[in-house]
Amino acid sequence: MELPTVWFVLIAVLWIGYFFLEGFDFGVGVLTKLLARDRTEKRVLINTIGPVWDGNEVWLLTAAGATFAAFPDWYATLFSGFYLPLLVILLCLIVRGVAFEYRAKRPEERWQHNWEQAIFWTSLVPAFLWGVAFANIVRGVEIDASKEYVGSLLDLLNPFALLGGAVTLTLFTFHGAVFTALKTVGDIRVRAGKLALALGLVTAALSAGFLLWTQSTRGDGTSMAATAVALAALAGAVGAIRAGREGWSFALSGVTIAAAFAMLFLTLFPNLMPSSLDPDWSLTVSNSASSPYTLKIMTWCAAIATPLVLLYQGWTYWVFRKRIGTQHIADATH
Known part of the structure; x- marks a missing residue:
């Protein structure tokens, strides 16, 4: 396998890892309004992701950095053409991080309420916009012969992309x-399971429509297999949560995310960003890659650093593996 193809696969893996991990903490952020009944329950939800949310975002930084180094033309066209939605995502991630850290710095109810509102909206908006962005990448956008995006913001808000955004929003919320349900005890665990069941049914309907639409326009046999895995795993996750098997349900919802985004990358390859104006103007793995020397150096660095990062992050999840509930929240206003 040639190095440009290797790095396409690695970048796909990084994005899949990001959505698997950040997906559930986006979902938990949305649930602070949908599930929590009072401030104590909101603190329980926030504490389930408190030790890991910032580590999850490392996958995004790595994916963006790898894209910049391995496929600079892809990076330039993507971040210039999708400038406004990506800027909104970036601002949300910044405010979200500040909200997690600043929420408990003062005891006033209004102060904490405002930061909780920020956590909700800065979780919901990126969860939706990531789906819009990736759906547009797969669908194809207006790229000219100079590899520049020449469309408008409204061109990105097409029905296919909006459906993609609805899928990622509901899928991440279901995952969360x-x-x-996996990380809590008591009444909040029971209600999370019931909500997950309802969300799973909505997610299944939207995901089936989006993946089959994608398959019908750009898919092949390999992407069809990934679609089947995604839908089967989602059905299994819904069945497992109904049976009270939160661990199996979480694993299967993770497989759903992985298979769904793998399907998108499979339909994309060998393109990186298809041009809707002329297929010959599309950004591809071959015409957008860095030099072989650059890719070789990156490969050696990734081979050394990646296992260390995975070990450290796995250790973090192991340390904070226990369930929590309202009884673990101290009766303190500050």
Whole structure:
């Protein structure tokens, strides 16, 4: 396998890892309004992801950095053409991080309420916009012969992309509800399971429509297999949460995310960003890659650093593996 193809696969893996991990903490952020009944329950939800949310975002930084180094033309066209939605995502991630850290710095109810509102909206908006962005990448956008995006913001808000955004929003929220049921005890665990079941049914309907639409326009046999895995895993996750098997449900919802995004990358390859104006103007793995020397150096660095990062992050999840509930929240206003 040639190095440009290797790095396409590695970048796909990084994005899949990001959505698997950040997906459930986006979902938990949305659930602070949908599931929590009072401030104590909101603190329980926030504490389930408190030790890991910032580590999850490392996958995004790595994916963006790898894209910049391995496929600079892809990076330039993507971040210039999708400038506004990506800027909104970046601002949300910044405010979200500040909200997690600043929420408990003062005891006033209004102060904490405002930061909790920020956590909700800065979780919901990126969960939706990531789906819009990736759906547009797969669908194809207006790229000219100079590899520049020449469309408008409204061109990105097409029905296919909006459906993609609805899928990622509901899928991540379902993933987060299952994670909440897995990480909590008591009444909040029961209600999270019931909400996850309802969300799973909505997610299944939207995901089936989006994946089959994608398959019908750009898919082949390999992407069809990934679609089948995604839908089967989602059905299994819904069945497992209904049976009270939160661990199996979380694993299967993770497989759903992985298979769904793998399907998108499979339909994309060998393109990186298809041009809707002329297929010959599309950004591809071959015409957008860095030099072989650059890719070789990156490969050696990744081979050394990646296992260390995975070990450290796995250790973090192991340390904070226990369930929590309202009884573990101290009766303190500050």
